Amino acid sequence: MKPIYFIVFIVLAVVQIGTPLKMIFDNEDILISGTAYKFKTRPIDPTDPFRGKYITLQFEMNSFKTSDTTYVYGDEVRVYIENDQEGFAKVVRVSREPLDIDGDYVMAKVTNTYSDEILFELPFDRFYMEETKAYDAEKAYREVNRNAQEEDVYAVVYVKDGASVLDDVIIAGLPIQEYVE
Amino acid sequence: MGSKFNKELQTLVGDKIISPELADKIGQYYATKDAGKPNKLFMIFGIFGALLVGSGIILMLAHNWDDFSRLTKTILAFGPLLLGQIFAGFSILKNKSATWKEASGTFLFFAVGACMALVSQIYNIPGELGSFLLTWIVLCLPLVYLLRSHAVALLTILLSTYYAVEVGLWNYRNTETPWLYIAFIGAVLPYYYTLITKHTTSNTVTIFTWIFPASIAIALSAFIGRSEDLGFVMYITMFGFLYSIGRLPVFKELRTLRNGFLIIGSLGTIVSLMIFTFRWIWDELPETFNYDTQELYTAVVVSLLSISVLGYTVIRKGIRAVNLFQVAFVVFGLVYFLLPDTGILPVVLMNALVFALGMSAIKIGADKVNFGILNYGLLIISILIICRFFDTGMSFVVRGILFVMVGAGFFLTNYIMLKKQQRVK
Numbered sequence: 001m002k003p004i005y006f007i008v009f010i011v012l013a014v015v016q017i018g019t020p021l022k023m024i025f026d027n028e029d030i031l032i033s034g035t036a037y038k039f040k041t042r043p044i045d046p047t048d049p050f051r052g053k054y055i056t057l058q059f060e061m062n063s064f065k066t067s068d069t070t071y072v073y074g075d076e077v078r079v080y081i082e083n084d085q086e087g088f089a090k091v092v093r094v095s096r097e098p099l100d101i102d103g104d105y106v107m108a109k110v111t112n113t114y115s116d117e118i119l120f121e122l123p124f125d126r127f128y129m130e131e132t133k134a135y136d137a138e139k140a141y142r143e144v145n146r147n148a149q150e151e152d153v154y155a156v157v158y159v160k161d162g163a164s165v166l167d168d169v170i171i172a173g174l175p176i177q178e179y180v181e
Numbered sequence: 182m183g184s185k186f187n188k189e190l191q192t193l194v195g196d197k198i199i200s201p202e203l204a205d206k207i208g209q210y211y212a213t214k215d216a217g218k219p220n221k222l223f224m225i226f227g228i229f230g231a232l233l234v235g236s237g238i239i240l241m242l243a244h245n246w247d248d249f250s251r252l253t254k255t256i257l258a259f260g261p262l263l264l265g266q267i268f269a270g271f272s273i274l275k276n277k278s279a280t281w282k283e284a285s286g287t288f289l290f291f292a293v294g295a296c297m298a299l300v301s302q303i304y305n306i307p308g309e310l311g312s313f314l315l316t317w318i319v320l321c322l323p324l325v326y327l328l329r330s331h332a333v334a335l336l337t338i339l340l341s342t343y344y345a346v347e348v349g350l351w352n353y354r355n356t357e358t359p360w361l362y363i364a365f366i367g368a369v370l371p372y373y374y375t376l377i378t379k380h381t382t383s384n385t386v387t388i389f390t391w392i393f394p395a396s397i398a399i400a401l402s403a404f405i406g407r408s409e410d411l412g413f414v415m416y417i418t419m420f421g422f423l424y425s426i427g428r429l430p431v432f433k434e435l436r437t438l439r440n441g442f443l444i445i446g447s448l449g450t451i452v453s454l455m456i457f458t459f460r461w462i463w464d465e466l467p468e469t470f471n472y473d474t475q476e477l478y479t480a481v482v483v484s485l486l487s488i489s490v491l492g493y494t495v496i497r498k499g500i501r502a503v504n505l506f507q508v509a510f511v512v513f514g515l516v517y518f519l520l521p522d523t524g525i526l527p528v529v530l531m532n533a534l535v536f537a538l539g540m541s542a543i544k545i546g547a548d549k550v551n552f553g554i555l556n557y558g559l560l561i562i563s564i565l566i567i568c569r570f571f572d573t574g575m576s577f578v579v580r581g582i583l584f585v586m587v588g589a590g591f592f593l594t595n596y597i598m599l600k601k602q603q604r605v606k
Contacts, residue, residue, distance in 0.1 A: 006273050009327050013266045016293050016320050017259070020300040024255065027304035054305075128302040131244050166305040 027165045034160030035104055037081060037089040039122070041155045041169065054128045055137055055176075057155055057169065063119045064094040071096075071118045075110040078162065079120065088154065094118065104159045124157055124166035129177070136180040186211070227284035228332045235261075235291025242299045251303055258299035265289030273327060286330035290321050311348040311359075314340060318365055325372055331385050334372050335392060341365040342396040349403025358475065359403050366396065374431075381434045390432070391441030394423045398445055404479050410466055411476035413453060414517060418480055420449035421510030422487035428494065428507065437553065450509050451538065451561055457513070457531045458568060484514065505541040509534060535565050543594065550602050555594060563587050 040060040064079070071077070080092040080103050093099060094108075112119040129137055156168045169176040190204045199207075238261050249257070268285035271277070294317045301308060318340050325334045345362035373389050380386055401419055405412040424446030426432075432440055456462055491507055512534055516527050539561035546555025566587055570580055 005327055006270070008323065009270055009273050012320075012323050012327065013270065016266065016289075016296075017262065019316060019320060020258065020262075020296045023297070023300045023304070023306065027306070123307050124305065126307045127305050166307075 026163065030158045030160045030163050030165045031167065034158035034163075034165070036167070037083065037104070037157050037159055038087060038154045038170075039089050039157055041153050054126045055134060055169070057125050057127060057166075059122050059125075059155075061089060061091060062121065063117055064091050065117050066094060067116060069113070069115065071110050071113050073110055073112065077108050077110055077118075077120060078105040079108045079122070080105045081159070089157075094120070105162055106157075106159055106164045107162055122164075124155070124164050127155070127166055127169050127176070133177060133180050137176050139180075224280040224283055227280045228287050231284045231287035232291075232332075235288050235295070239291060239295045239298060242295055242302070254299060254303050258296045258303075261292040262289075262296040265292035269324070269328060279329075282328040283330050283332045286324050286328040286333040287336070289324065290333055290336050293317060293320050311344060311357075314344040314347060315361065318344060322365065322368055325369060329372075331376075331389075334369050335388070337365065337369055338392055338396050342400050345400035345403040349400075359400070362400050362403070366393075366400075377431050381431070382439075386435075387439040387441075390435065390439060391445075394426075394442045394445040397423065398449065405476055411474065411480060413457070414514065415476060415480045415483060417450065417453045417513050418483045418487055418510045420446045420453065421507060422446070422483055422490065424450065425487055425490040425494065425507045428504075429490070430497070437551070447506055447542075447557075450506060451535070454509065454513060454531060454535050454538070455564065455568065458528065458535055458565065460525070460528050463527055484510070504545065505538055509538060532565065532569070536562060539565065547594075547598060547601075550598065550605065552595065552598060555598060556591070559587075559591050559594060562590075 039057075041057040061081075075096065078095050078098065080095070080099065080101065081089045082092050082103055084090045092103060093101070106122060106124075108120040108122050110118055111121045153169070153171050155166055156170060158165045158167055171179045187208065190199075190208060193199050194201050194204045242257070265285065265288045269282075269289045272281040272285050297313065297316060300306070301313070318337060321333065322337055324330060325337060341362050344365075345359040348357050348359040373393065376389060377386055397419065398416075401415060402412075405415065423442045427440050427443030427446055432442070437443060487510060491503065494502055494507070513531075516530050520527050520530070539558045542558030542561060543555055544558075546552065546558055566583055
């Protein structure tokens with residue numbers, strides 16, 4: 001076996017380790033130095049074949065009134081956000097290009113357009129759960145929803161320079177893992 | 182050497198066919214002959230062991246252990262990866278046996294996927310399944326050549342097919358086309374080629390010779406977008422392409438049943454063309470063709486590929502070496518694009534084409550004295566006739582006579598073949 005094979009393998013091994021490490025560093029960076037926002041949610045419970053059980057989150061913040069009709073399905077947009085009086089994230093502006101305004105933004109995908117409004121989908125829509133708890137989490141959500149306490153469910157998301165990390169989902173003041181126990 | 186072989190030798194000695202000395206000699210000959218070769222069974226168990234352990238780790242990690250801290254989870258994610266890399270690196274450095282390389286490669290393959298999956302879990306990284314598969318394939322593709330591993334090459338083809346279908350077909354929100362699939366398959370191709378030229382008749386080659394065309398046939402569906410009618414053109418052309426590849430000189434020593442290119446290409450051509458022998462499909466076609474679509478370009482590229490393979494065969498062996506299955510897609514293409522609005526004519530031509538294909542299969546079978554191919558040809562014609570019963574107003578008497586004739590044809594041709602075979606013997 002030629003030594004070049006081993007050298008190439010070492011390079012490959014470094015890349016194989018480096019790729020997940022890069023994912024970790026990027027996300028840690030946002031968690032440490034990003035700003036936390038609360039997004040009101042509605043969860044449900046599907047499965048990913050490799051990564052296990054998760055709940056899919058749907059956010060109440062999913063539309064923006066605009067007269068701009070050039071948006072089409074699938075467009076990547078920047079959603080500029082700020083906190084409202086109750087401390088939940090709300091939309092300030094939506095734009096394809098970076099805007100020269102102070103404030104954080106998250107990336108989103110346009111899912112539907114109307115004459116005076118666009119609908120979009122936020123990227124942090126997956127929250128991984130221990131497989132035994134994912135079903136209980138879904139049930140817990142329905143329970144909370146039936147009692148009309150919808151405002152109690154929200155996601156904590158750290159945002160920095162357009163990148164975002166979903167840190168936790170809170171039901172009635174408790175992290176969802178603790179709530180379902 | 183197997184115990185069954187030794188038993189046979191003992192029987193031969195017992196029946197006084199060979200002397201005990203000769204039996205010893207034969208036994209020794211085979212024992213020394215196989216000494217240098219890796220133990221096949223051991224290798225297969227090695228691969229399966231690594232496969233099970235690897236996928237078991239993925240499943241365990243997919244449980245999402247809430248009780249572990251972020252750091253514990255991260256260490257757990259990198260453990261199998263480092264272990265796999267140490268084993269694979271050791272196999273390369275010490276130039277260990279194929280068993281070592283296959284097993285460590287398979288394990289490392291899964292460890293890479295498990296590590297990324299766990300990191301995605303820890304940080305709730307949403308990422309589409311398609312992009313996850315993409316990164317996984319890219320990170321493991323070089324292992325095919327570094328370890329010369331059949332198992333990793335197979336896993337790469339399977340995962341690439343999954344990627345193509347996930348991105349182009351199942352993901353309804355995306356209208357993307359999985360172009361990178363072509364790059365992945367192209368990257369494994371040289372490995373496959375050296376394999377064929379070195380061990381044409383081995384079982385490994387047979388597996389690859391089935392997996393490759395099957396993967397291409399499945400993945401092609403991911404390249405069809407909105408112009409679904411052109412999908413048929415793409416598929417028929419692609420089946421012609423696969424068939425022509427199956428007839429290339431490199432596959433000459435392969436038995437027909439081991440040649441996946443030939444069989445998938447032939448069956449695919451017949452089934453798709455059979456659909457076009459019905460009248461309704463021609464009425465369903467859109468009135469005008471949209472000539473500026475991705476499907477048309479893909480079909481053109483596949484056609485060019487098929488025609489170049491065909492041209493190669495003609496140049497190498499002359500026009501007589503080409504059979505009707507290889508040019509069926511050209512006939513279909515001409516009829517489809519030039520004569521779509523001419524009433525019953527394209528339907529008649531398609532029926533004639535399928536009939537001619539059946540006849541040519543019978544002829545190939547008769548020339549090679551191969552009962553399988555002969556009856557395949559008869560089957561094509563029978564199915565064609567049965568299909569025509571559904572959409573023609575023939576009287577029952579005529580239909581009955583036709584059935585009797587086809588049945589008699591089966592008996593007669595097989596009987597003539599049997600006689601011919603006996604004469605040859």
